[in-house]
Amino acid sequence: MAAPRRDTRGIVxxxxxxxxxxxxxxxxxxxxxxxxxxYWLIDWDLPQPYASHVVPHxxxxxxxxxxxxxxxxxxxAGVGLGLxxxxxxxxxxVCGIQFRPGGFRPFAPEHAVNYWTGRREPLTEAFPALPAPxxxxxSPASPAPPESISATILTPILAPDDEDARVTALDxxxxxxxxxxDPRVDLAMTLVDRIRTDRTxxxxxxFAQAQGMTVRALQRLFAxxxxxxxxxxxxxxxxxxxxxxxxxSGPPDWATLAAELGYADQAHLVRDxxxxxxxxxxxxxxxxx
Numbered sequence: 171m172a173a174p175r176r177d178t179r180g181i182v183x184x185x186x187x188x189x190x191x192x193x194x195x196x197x198x199x200x201x202x203x204x205x206x207x208x209y210w211l212i213d214w215d216l217p218q219p220y221a222s223h224v225v226p227h228x229x230x231x232x233x234x235x236x237x238x239x240x241x242x243x244x245x246x247a248g249v250g251l252g253l254x255x256x257x258x259x260x261x262x263x264v265c266g267i268q269f270r271p272g273g274f275r276p277f278a279p280e281h282a283v284n285y286w287t288g289r290r291e292p293l294t295e296a297f298p299a300l301p302a303p304x305x306x307x308x309s310p311a312s313p314a315p316p317e318s319i320s321a322t323i324l325t326p327i328l329a330p331d332d333e334d335a336r337v338t339a340l341d342x343x344x345x346x347x348x349x350x351x352d353p354r355v356d357l358a359m360t361l362v363d364r365i366r367t368d369r370t371x372x373x374x375x376x377f378a379q380a381q382g383m384t385v386r387a388l389q390r391l392f393a394x395x396x397x398x399x400x401x402x403x404x405x406x407x408x409x410x411x412x413x414x415x416x417x418x419s420g421p422p423d424w425a426t427l428a429a430e431l432g433y434a435d436q437a438h439l440v441r442d443x444x445x446x447x448x449x450x451x452x453x454x455x456x457x458x459x
Contacts, residue, residue: 179410182223182253182447183457184417190220191258194333198267199341204359205273205349209340210266211333219259225413225446226250228362228396228403230274230286232267232293236328244293244324246278248286249397253448265327265336267344271403272358272395276349283397297347358395361388365403372432374400408432409446412439416455424451 178184187193191214198206207229214220228249236242238260275283278296286296294300300323326339361381364371371377377400378388392399398406408431415422428439443451 177414178417179414180225180227182225182413182454187222190214190216191222196333196337198337199345202341202344202349205269205276205355206344207268207270207273209337210264210268211336212264212266213262214258215261216259219257221255221257223447224250224254224256225406225409226254227268227410228271228398228406230269230283230397232269232296234265234324234327236263238262242324242328244327246286246289246291246293246296248283248289248291251288251398253446263328265340267340270359271362271397272355274397275355275395276352277344277347279350279352282394284393287397354391355395358391361391361400362396362403365400366407369430369432371404374404404432405442406446408439409443412443412451413447413454416451421455422451 178188181187191212194211195208196211197203198209207227226249230249231247232244233247234242234244269277272283274286281296300320323343327336327343330336330339365377374388375385378385381388383391389399392403396403411431412427415427424439425436428436431439433439433442440450443454447454449457
């Protein structure tokens with residue numbers, strides 16, 4: 171796997187976000203790299219509330235979070251189907267694990283990955299063997315809060331100011347889960363990578379045929395190991411590219427870009443972009459200027 175990517179694809183108005191928070195990407199330990207895109211670390215100390223917006227990648231994330239005035243917690247965030255908005259205020263910290271599309275299933279093989287799509291669930295839902303906080307001696311049968319996991323996991327990840335220590339703790343968390351090899355995981359990750367990097371892939375039928383698969387077999391593979399279908403992924407990567415062009419200097423030529431991204435015409439790009447981001451491409455670019 172290459173070093174963590176440096177682009178800001180998916181982040182709405184990345185310059186605004188990066189001016190308000192400290193954002194870094196870090197590489198996992200070598201045994202984990204086949205499954206992960208990267209770790210992502212965010213710290214903030216804001217005098218005024220701020221809302222960040224992200225057009226999610228077709229990736230599952232495991233996220234450890236500490237917000238001012240709230241107990242730290244961890245959760246599994248399945249592939250987000252729409253714009254994700256997070257309000258940040260005061261001081262806080264997030265340590266996230268972004269899996270490669272298809273890379274989450276070996277760590278939580280009990281469910282097809284589309285089970286998590288559009289959902290945010292406590293870590294114990296995906297990893298039932300995780301230790302929960304100890305119960306009170308006076309009420310040993312009392313269950314822990316559903317979003318809680320043991321401080322022995324949360325504290326090493328969220329407490330240190332040294333980000334190397336946080337990365338080491340994230341490595342230990344994942345390595346203890348002992349991911350299970352699965353050749354279909356490798357196939358799913360390879361196929362999503364092809365969609366991401368090859369602009370000529372525009373139609374699911376043609377792509378399936380090129381892989382020697384039926385459309386139905388390809389859809390079943392993606393549901394089980396990625397969480398969303400190949401058509402959705404093709405469209406999502408188009409929107410990421412459109413966002414990146416909108417953020418470049420100078421007004422984009424939307425008609426030319428629509429053709430390059432495989433849209434029948436500019437109107438189709440405008441419709442998909444507006445539905446996903448909440449504002450038209452021209453309005454978005456104008457706001458950045």
